[in-house]
Amino acid sequence: MTSVNALGATLAQLRDAVERATRDTLRGGHDRLAPLPRAGLLTPSHLVDGVHPGDEGHALLARAVAENLTGNKFLRTIFGKALD
Numbered sequence: 001m002t003s004v005n006a007l008g009a010t011l012a013q014l015r016d017a018v019e020r021a022t023r024d025t026l027r028g029g030h031d032r033l034a035p036l037p038r039a040g041l042l043t044p045s046h047l048v049d050g051v052h053p054g055d056e057g058h059a060l061l062a063r064a065v066a067e068n069l070t071g072n073k074f075l076r077t078i079f080g081k082a083l084d
Contacts, residue, residue, distance in 0.1 A: 005050025011042065014051065036068060 002010045009017075022035045041064055044050070046057030053061060 003044040003050070011044050011047065036064060
């Protein structure tokens with residue numbers, strides 16, 4: 001069974017909506033945005049209210065961001081070059 005939040009949305013639906021908004025923003029010409037693709041990173045158990053991550057969820061998100069910044073691929077997207 002898939003968990004839904006108070007508005008009836010599942011975590012997958014929320015993730016899809018955020019990813020769709022990100023793609024639309026990028027297509028609109030925004031050049032300072034770098035998507036962080038990590039489908040399945042959070043589970044409903046990481047969301048304290050069905051929408052917002054709790055402590056463990058935030059720790060997972062922070063780790064995913066740090067891993068991608070360390071590789072410079074997002075810095076390259078944002079600044080046009082890797083930073084040393």
